[in-house]
Amino acid sequence: MAAAALLLPLVSAGPSATAEPPGSGALQREFAAAADRYHVPESVLLGVAYLQSRWDTHSGAPSVTGGYGPMHLTDARTALAEAPHHSDGSEDARGDTARPLAVPVAAAPAAPAAAGLPARLRTVDRAARLTGLPAEEVRTSPAANVRGGAALLAAAQRELGEPLSADPARWFGAVARFSGADDTATAGAYARDVFSVIRAGEARTTDSGQRVALRAVPGLAPDTGQLARLGLRAGDASETECPATVSCTWIPAPYEEFGDGDYGNHDVADRPRSQKIEYIVVHDTEGSWDTTLKLIKDPEYVSWHYTLRSSDGLIAQHVPTKDIAWHAGNWYVNAKSVGLEHEGFLAAPDAWYTEAMYRTSARLVAYLAKRYGIPLDRQHILGHDNVPGTTTATVPGMHTDPGPYWDWAHYFELLGAPFTPSGGARADVVTIRPDYAASRPPYTGCESAGTACAPHGSGAVRLRTAPDESAPLVKDIGLRPGGQDSTEDVNDTGARASTGQRYAVAGRQGEWTAIWYLGQKAWFHDPRSAPAAVGARAAVVTPRAGLAEVPVYGRAYPEAAAYPAGVPVQPVSPLPYKLLAGQRYVTGGEAPAEYAYAVTFDPASHQVVRGAERYYEIQFGHRVAFVKAADVEVRPAGR
Incomplete structure (x- = not known):
C-alpha cells in the first residue's frame, strides 16, 4: 500500500x-x-x-x-512516482455512503531530470x-x-x-x-x-x-x-490558518463542479458553528512534495487541509479548517476533523522525517488543538491508521499510514503532552510507551510481500494470544473475516498497539501484560528492565449489567427518527466486533450523534442532523470505535 x-x-x-x-x-x-x-x-x-x-x-x-x-x-x-496515496487500496477517502466516491485516479507526474x-x-x-x-x-x-x-x-x-x-x-x-x-x-x-x-x-x-x-x-x-x-521571495500566507511560529503558504484545493452534478474535492461548511472539530488526523503523503501539490490541485481528486514538507517544515494549507476535506475514509471523522499530510512513506522506515517537520507539525497541531478545544491525546490526535472503518465491508480497505515508524513519543513531547505515568506500576490502565530507538519488532512487506524490512525503531508493540513469544498473534475478524492469523506485515494493524494509546489491563504474568483488544485478551512483552507501557488513569466503559455483549460502531450516527424530510436516513451499522461482558475499554469521552448531510455542490442544501442517541468513543483495537451510551456503563479512572 x-x-x-x-x-x-x-x-x-x-x-x-x-x-x-x-x-x-x-x-x-x-x-x-x-x-x-x-x-x-x-x-x-x-x-x-x-x-x-x-x-x-x-x-x-x-x-x-x-x-x-x-x-x-x-x-x-531520481524521483519515481507511482500510485498516489489516496489511489492506493480500496478506501473511499470521503467515507460517506450517501455520496460514495470511486477510488480516485490521478496520473503520477513524470520524474524530473536531475538538473530540474x-x-x-x-x-x-x-x-x-x-x-x-x-x-x-x-x-x-x-x-x-x-x-x-x-x-x-x-x-x-x-x-x-x-x-x-x-x-x-x-x-x-x-x-x-x-x-x-x-x-x-x-x-x-x-x-x-x-x-x-x-x-x-x-x-x-x-x-x-x-x-x-x-x-x-x-x-x-x-x-x-x-x-x-x-533575496528570497515573500510567501503567500494571507489566507492561511497557522501559528506565527511556523512558515505557512496558501495553495488552494479547487472546489469545482463538473459533469452530471459531480464536484470536488471537498465540502464547503461552517465549522465549528455547524459542527465541533474534535480530531486531527496525521497522514503521510506516500509521495514527494511536488507530487502531492500536483494532486491537491486536481478537482477530481480528494483533499486534506495541510501538507508539510520534510526538508524544512514548510506548511501548505489547501482547505480552510471550516470546510470538510475528504481524507480519512470515514465521513463521521472527516466531518469533525482536520487532516495533515506529511511528506513521507509508511513502508520506507529509513526514508526518515526531519526534526524540522516534526517540530512545525507539532506547532500546527498544538495551535489547532487550542483553537478548537481538542484534547492532546491519542484518541483525538489520530493517525490515519487509527480511523475506524465505517461498516464491516470497509474495514479491510482502510489506510494504514503513518504506520509503525512514526515517532509518536517524540511528537507528543514536542506537543508539550509527553506520555508519562499517571498511574502506578499495577494500574488498571496502561499507556503503550516502548523505547522507540531500542524497540525494533520485525516487520515484513516494506519492499515486497513477505520480505523482511530493515530493522528500525518503532513505537508499536505486538499483541499475542498468550504470554509467550511463540504464541500466535491475536486475530482481527474485521480485517480477516475468515479467521486467518494476523501477520508481521508493515500494513497489518490487526495485532498492534501504538505509543500513546491507552488500554484497560486484562492480566499480568511475569514479564507480560494483557490488555482488552478487539474483544479479546491480548498479551505484549513488558519486562521491568525495558517496559513497553506505563501506568495510566483513565475512565473505561464496560457492558451494562445483564448484557453479554454490545455492538461496536465505526461512526456515531443519529437514530432514524432524527432525520428530517429530504435527508436520507443513514444506517447505524455495527462492525463485526463485540464488546463482551467483563471487558473494559478506555473512553475518549462522549461522541455526539451527528450526520453532516452534504452531497451537492451548492452548500445551501447542507445541514447537520443531530440525534438524541449518545455514544462513547473507545480505544477498541489499533483503531478507535464507538459504542452506544445506552449499552455501557462508565467507570472512573483506576488506580
Whole structure:
C-alpha cells in the first residue's frame, strides 16, 4: 500500500560505509573539528544538525527528500512516482455512503531530470566541491557529512559578506540560507528554530550510540535583520490558518463542479458553528512534495487541509479548517476533523522525517488543538491508521499510514503532552510507551510481500494470544473475516498497539501484560528492565449489567427518527466486533450523534442532523470505535 514516489539515492550505502568511528564521543569530536576547520561556531553547527536529524545517521539511509547524515545533505537525483496515496487500496477517502466516491485516479507526474531539481535537493554535490571530498563519502561518512555541512554554512556566511565570526549571533542569515527554503518566512522560521535549540541546549545518544551534547547559550539574540539580505521571495500566507511560529503558504484545493452534478474535492461548511472539530488526523503523503501539490490541485481528486514538507517544515494549507476535506475514509471523522499530510512513506522506515517537520507539525497541531478545544491525546490526535472503518465491508480497505515508524513519543513531547505515568506500576490502565530507538519488532512487506524490512525503531508493540513469544498473534475478524492469523506485515494493524494509546489491563504474568483488544485478551512483552507501557488513569466503559455483549460502531450516527424530510436516513451499522461482558475499554469521552448531510455542490442544501442517541468513543483495537451510551456503563479512572 505504500511503495510510492520514492526519492532514491544515486548509490546505496552499505553498513560498512556508515559505521561510526570507535568510541561514543567520536561524532562530538567530528563536530568540533569541522567547526574549527571552517571557522563556524560549534554551537551553530550542532544546532543546525539537530534540527535536521537530531544528530542521527540512520545507518546511511536517505531521508524522504534524499538527505544523508547528521547534516541532512541532499542528493535526490531520481524521483519515481507511482500510485498516489489516496489511489492506493480500496478506501473511499470521503467515507460517506450517501455520496460514495470511486477510488480516485490521478496520473503520477513524470520524474524530473536531475538538473530540474531545486538546489535544496542537491546539497551533497556542493558540499563535495567545497570540501574536496568525493560525493559518495559526503553521503556515507558521518565525519565527511559534518565537514560538508560546516563548509556550506561558511560559504553562506561569506556570500552574505559576513565575517566567519566566533559569535553565533552573527550567523542567522547563513543558517536561514542552509535551510534551502526559497521564501523568507520558511527560511526565517527554520533559523529561529535552530537558535531556539542553541539557547535551550540539547543532549542525546544517537541511533549509532554516539553521545552528543550542545551546551545551552541562554540569552542568545541573533541578528535576524540578515534575513532581508538573502533575496528570497515573500510567501503567500494571507489566507492561511497557522501559528506565527511556523512558515505557512496558501495553495488552494479547487472546489469545482463538473459533469452530471459531480464536484470536488471537498465540502464547503461552517465549522465549528455547524459542527465541533474534535480530531486531527496525521497522514503521510506516500509521495514527494511536488507530487502531492500536483494532486491537491486536481478537482477530481480528494483533499486534506495541510501538507508539510520534510526538508524544512514548510506548511501548505489547501482547505480552510471550516470546510470538510475528504481524507480519512470515514465521513463521521472527516466531518469533525482536520487532516495533515506529511511528506513521507509508511513502508520506507529509513526514508526518515526531519526534526524540522516534526517540530512545525507539532506547532500546527498544538495551535489547532487550542483553537478548537481538542484534547492532546491519542484518541483525538489520530493517525490515519487509527480511523475506524465505517461498516464491516470497509474495514479491510482502510489506510494504514503513518504506520509503525512514526515517532509518536517524540511528537507528543514536542506537543508539550509527553506520555508519562499517571498511574502506578499495577494500574488498571496502561499507556503503550516502548523505547522507540531500542524497540525494533520485525516487520515484513516494506519492499515486497513477505520480505523482511530493515530493522528500525518503532513505537508499536505486538499483541499475542498468550504470554509467550511463540504464541500466535491475536486475530482481527474485521480485517480477516475468515479467521486467518494476523501477520508481521508493515500494513497489518490487526495485532498492534501504538505509543500513546491507552488500554484497560486484562492480566499480568511475569514479564507480560494483557490488555482488552478487539474483544479479546491480548498479551505484549513488558519486562521491568525495558517496559513497553506505563501506568495510566483513565475512565473505561464496560457492558451494562445483564448484557453479554454490545455492538461496536465505526461512526456515531443519529437514530432514524432524527432525520428530517429530504435527508436520507443513514444506517447505524455495527462492525463485526463485540464488546463482551467483563471487558473494559478506555473512553475518549462522549461522541455526539451527528450526520453532516452534504452531497451537492451548492452548500445551501447542507445541514447537520443531530440525534438524541449518545455514544462513547473507545480505544477498541489499533483503531478507535464507538459504542452506544445506552449499552455501557462508565467507570472512573483506576488506580
